[in-house]
Amino acid sequence: MTVMEQRGAYRPTPPPAWQPRTDPAPLLPDPEPYRVLGTEAAARTDPELLLTLHAQLVRGRRYNAQATALTKQGRLAVYPSSTGQEACQVAAALALQERDWLFPSYRDTLAVVARGVDPVQALTLLRGDWHTGYDPYEHRVAPLSTPLATQLPHAVGLAHAARLKGDDVVALAMVGDGGTSEGDFHEALNFAAVWQAPVVFLVQNNGFAISVPLAKQTAAPSLAHKAVGYGMPGRLVDGNDAVAVHQVLADAVRHARAGGGPTLVEAVTYRIDAHTNADDATRYRGDTEVEAWRAHDPIMLLERELTGRGLLDEDGIRAVREDAEALAADLRARMNQDPVLDPMDLFAHVYAEPTPQLLEQRAQLSAELEAEREGAQ
């Protein structure tokens, strides 16, 4: 029978090798960002968790304010504030177990501190006395990554290695909306999905990549939808609802730990402050927009729930604020001390053993310092 003869009954069949890789339906994010606070589900949440989240959010906001103040006093070279995004920062740290790893980007100092890193050591990069001020192995926190999305493949590799060794370790990697345009975002998600690596990707969609709004960054229905193309679930969550973010991340971490593979979580939030203290946000956005987001403030949302349920009163809020003030006072006091610098550190840790070339240059710097000391006398 020729094709002409079978025309009536002809149905095109897929080529022999073709089969659907995976059913996309279960991977799709919800049409609306997932919320807990202000919904019926809020009543079922654990009071202890709510109080812990609240205390951490208040500490986080105070930390951001103090760090920004330190830039004005010349104690920090620069500070990218996460004010408005505290729910994402805190929930990311609290969703992990001790043995897990956090891979932060440069705006994620709060998450690093919430994970247990010393607040001063967490600021070493931004103070400028070294690059990474903490030992990444102490709290299993990778260095704050400045080149966008480049830390995501590291999270995948670490989680993959842990799985090969039989350890049930999960890596949570943080990136911004702008970072999702980078090639490393794509490569990391693809590797994670192919390897079924236990990784959770948290995209904090704070509306802006410095000045460029999301509309100029992507034409995707949402950033969470990007997950589907890699064959992993995408979750969309209200990034200012600390309980919802924590729940979604904890679910994703559990899923990864159980061998279910990676998840992409998009937390919809807003950067209340400018990109950094050196940025002028009035050049690219209006007050109305900022005010609308202030009305959806993560601390306010949580306090409304806590006070409404009688879990927190004025005294309780005061106690939390005092704790945050103590954190800020300690930060201020320690950051106001000049860091101890040793110029010879330039040559430490470039290689396990310095090359002959570096030994020569080290001797040169040593002689320069000696001459400086003699000149000062």
Added chain:
Amino acid sequence: MTTVALKPATMAQALTRALRDAMAADPAVHVLGEDVGKLGGVFRVTDGLAKEFGEDRCTDTPLAEAGILGAAVGMAMYGLRPVVEMQFDAFAYPAFEQLVSHVSRMRNRTRGAIPLPITVRVPYGGGIGGVEHHSDSSEAYYMATPGLHVVTPATVADAYGLLRAAIASDDPVVFLEPKRLYWSKESWNPEEPPAVEPIGRAVVRRSGRSATLITYGPSVTVCLEAAEAARAEGWDLEVVDLRSLVPFDDETVCASVRRTGRAVVVHESGSFGGPGGEIAARVTERCFHHLEAPVLRVAGFDVPYPPPMLERHHLPGVDRILDAVGRLQWEAES
């Protein structure tokens, strides 16, 4: 007296043997890259490794070089010792940001907390008739990046020894494999592979008194040919094989130049901003009073790598080397 059964081996086979021995000696050694599994790599350097050690130890990755090297960073952070294969020189460029922004400086930025024992194998150089983007000499980029070691073998024995040393190193090593030497053969005793020396020492491949040819990788054999041809002109040339560009063995190089008083640096990489400029400067700074002539460079031209039918005009050959030797101001002696 027992006779040692010497067998011929190619450079590619020596590299395979080095990977296999390293994987057998240390379960932390993992190989990953494009086509390194069943196929054994496009140059067959990883031949048989997936079969012998399993696909978890020798892994076919998605086709994404930044992802491969980035994943290797995380694997190394968790205690593994990844050996990454970049399929060709010019296909390693997507991994450049990972290499420069993370691999090279992770030890330094974490004050030694995170060393990265990663070996990045890169087949490099021309002379195999490769079409566009298959013949680059990219060593100058890597040399200009503090925190990396840059190593390249020119012999079968060195291919084994240097790769073992690179994998054993606690620092990242860019291991440049001269493609056109993959099929070069030497005899060796497979029962007892060559000794593993630490990275960083050059070697004199041919002793001579008239002038020193300073070279590495694919150009070493060309320089040895040139040295043979130079005998007809009455020149007795010394050939120094650098083996390691970073660290650089000033001692061996300068000892040779002080003996001969004349030097030519030979490489395929372009001369402008290429390794030869650095080497000539180092030699001049250290051996000025021993030099009878300026240090010359014989290099590829400063053009994008040419198409295969033209590459012989680009690559430094015996004639271009001898021409340079002829310009070493011999008349000053008389």
